[in-house]
Amino acid sequence: MLKSTAAALVLATILPASAFAECVEVTQGNITVSAAWSRATIGTERPAVFYVTIRNDGGSDERLVGIETPVADMPMLHESVMENGAARMSHVDQIVIAPIDAVSLEPGGYHGMLMDLQTELVEGTTFPVTLLFEKSGPVTIDTAVLPLRAREAACEEAL
Amino acid sequence: MRRGALIRGGAGMVAAVGFMLAVGAWRSGDLPWQQQVTETVGTRGADLESMSWQLTSHEGERVSPQSWIGQTSLVFFGFTWCPDVCPMTLLNISDWLEELGPDADGLAVHLVSVDPERDTPEVLADYLSNFDPRISGLTGSPDEVARAADDFNATYRRVPRDDGDYTVDHTAGVMVFDPDGRLSSIIDLHDDPKFAVPKIRRAMEREV
Numbered sequence: 001m002l003k004s005t006a007a008a009l010v011l012a013t014i015l016p017a018s019a020f021a022e023c024v025e026v027t028q029g030n031i032t033v034s035a036a037w038s039r040a041t042i043g044t045e046r047p048a049v050f051y052v053t054i055r056n057d058g059g060s061d062e063r064l065v066g067i068e069t070p071v072a073d074m075p076m077l078h079e080s081v082m083e084n085g086a087a088r089m090s091h092v093d094q095i096v097i098a099p100i101d102a103v104s105l106e107p108g109g110y111h112g113m114l115m116d117l118q119t120e121l122v123e124g125t126t127f128p129v130t131l132l133f134e135k136s137g138p139v140t141i142d143t144a145v146l147p148l149r150a151r152e153a154a155c156e157e158a159l
Numbered sequence: 160m161r162r163g164a165l166i167r168g169g170a171g172m173v174a175a176v177g178f179m180l181a182v183g184a185w186r187s188g189d190l191p192w193q194q195q196v197t198e199t200v201g202t203r204g205a206d207l208e209s210m211s212w213q214l215t216s217h218e219g220e221r222v223s224p225q226s227w228i229g230q231t232s233l234v235f236f237g238f239t240w241c242p243d244v245c246p247m248t249l250l251n252i253s254d255w256l257e258e259l260g261p262d263a264d265g266l267a268v269h270l271v272s273v274d275p276e277r278d279t280p281e282v283l284a285d286y287l288s289n290f291d292p293r294i295s296g297l298t299g300s301p302d303e304v305a306r307a308a309d310d311f312n313a314t315y316r317r318v319p320r321d322d323g324d325y326t327v328d329h330t331a332g333v334m335v336f337d338p339d340g341r342l343s344s345i346i347d348l349h350d351d352p353k354f355a356v357p358k359i360r361r362a363m364e365r366e367v
Contacts, residue, residue: 039246042285049242074322080243082348086314087244087331107247108348116322148289151250 023155024142030058031097031136035104035153036143038114040123048072048121050112050129050143051153053104056097063134064095064103069143071127072114079110089113094134107151121145207232207340212307214271217283217296224310228340231363232267235333236313238274239286244331245270248348251355252333253291258356263293265363271307272298273315273329337365 025034036052048071056062067075077092095110097103105111112129121127126142133139146154210224233252237245249270256263270287272278275298278286283296298304308315313330320326332345335358343362346355 039242042289046240047242078243082331085330085332085345085347086328087348088328089243089326107243111243113242115320115324148246149250149253151247 023153024144026139026141028139029136030056031062031133031139032057033131033139033141035155036129036141037146037150037153038121038127038143039150040145040148041117041121042148044117044120046117048114048117050075050114051105051107052112052129052131052141052143053102053153054095054097054131055102056099058135059099060135061099062097062136064097064131065093065134066132067112068130068132068138069114069127071117071119071121073116073118074114075129076113076115077110078113080108123147205342207336210307210310212303212310214297214299214303214307215280217280217287217298219280222297224340227267227269227336229338230265230267231338231343231359232269232336233333233359234269234271234311234336235331236271236273236308236311236315236329237331238272238327238329239278239282240274240326244348248331248333249290249294251348251352252294254352255355255359256291256293259359262360262363266293266359268294270294270296271304271311271313272296273304273308273327275299275301275304335359335362337362339365341365 023034024036025032027033032055034053034055036050038048038050041048050067050069054062054064064077067077069075077095078089079092081088081090092110095103095105103110123145125145127145128140129143130138130140144154207224207227213221213223216222235248235252237248239245252268256266256268259266268291270283272283278296278298280296280298283298287294287296297307299307308330311330311334315327315329318326318328331348333355334345335343337343343365344358346358
């Protein structure tokens with residue numbers, strides 16, 4: 001009994017690591033960017049999304065002030081907001097990452113909106129996104145294009 | 160609250176507590192949209208029989224509210240140009256259908272487009288082919304969509320962007336109608352997923 005419990009525990013710790021590839025992680029100064037992903041698009045007419053996790057190991061606030069990518073001419077930082085049962089998207093000028101903290105751009109909250117898409121995003125491919133930080137400067141990360149049905153990064157974050 | 164949640168370890172605890180607080184707020188009905196929901200139930204948008212909209216499905220068929228009587232129906236408003244919230248809603252619904260298993264066969268799921276200008280039946284069919292095949296799309300002329308939104312007591316607003324393009328703000332909850340055509344509940348986007356399927360089952364148990 002004890003043995004099988006122990007075996008199950010070992011399995012439980014091993015499985016997540018083997019089920020997911022490790023996320024691409026880029027560190028620059030105090031900032032580490034990881035788990036960058038997007039959804040495949042149908043053609044280029046609709047805006048695409050960009051999700052990512054940002055960790056700040058520094059002793060003061062860092063600010064994400066913009067994003068750039070060759071796949072879209074008008075990338076912007078947005079936030080989905082719920083008000084009285086209605087969903088609204090608002091443009092955000094900056095996203096603050098507190099010291100020794102992490103912020104995720106994730107479904108239903110902060111996200112990058114990739115408008116004026118220049119190329120269809122095809123599942124299984126990657127594209128670069130450059131995050132513009134106030135103090136740490138530009139940080140570029142390869143972004144995985146996941147199926148339209150994806151709801152989270154397909155990799156294990158090593159945070 | 161969700162912001163600091165992704166650091167593994169210590170912050171995980173913070174996230175867990177935050178989540179419990181959120182569930183607590185939901186249960187006590189303190190969240191602003193829940194009060195909105197309470198007002199909706201029992202007034203407008205509460206009964207399919209009293210509605211008069213007519214829309215066209217992604218398969219090109221004309222649909223009226225009365226055609227949904229006799230089965231449990233999930234209805235939500237959205238549009239296919241919506242990059243964040245709408246895929247999330249579609250994925251949530253796909254999860255619920257999967258959890259319901261064979262019981263979901265008696266269920267009809269409808270996305271009503273708040274962007275009839277771009278979401279033609281063909282565009283809806285193309286987009287929805289990426290999600291659970293039991294989810295159907297509805298669209299129509301701008302007047303037809305406005306009528307439907309009014310009947311369901313849903314709101315939407317076209318918001319122009321600087322580059323000449325536009326996005327649409329819209330009611331985000333999933334309305335659950337029982338087989339009698341009465342509004343049984345509304346599942347909010349941020350509702351705890353474990354309350355969603357019981358809400359659907361409660362509506363399904365109301366046999367005609």
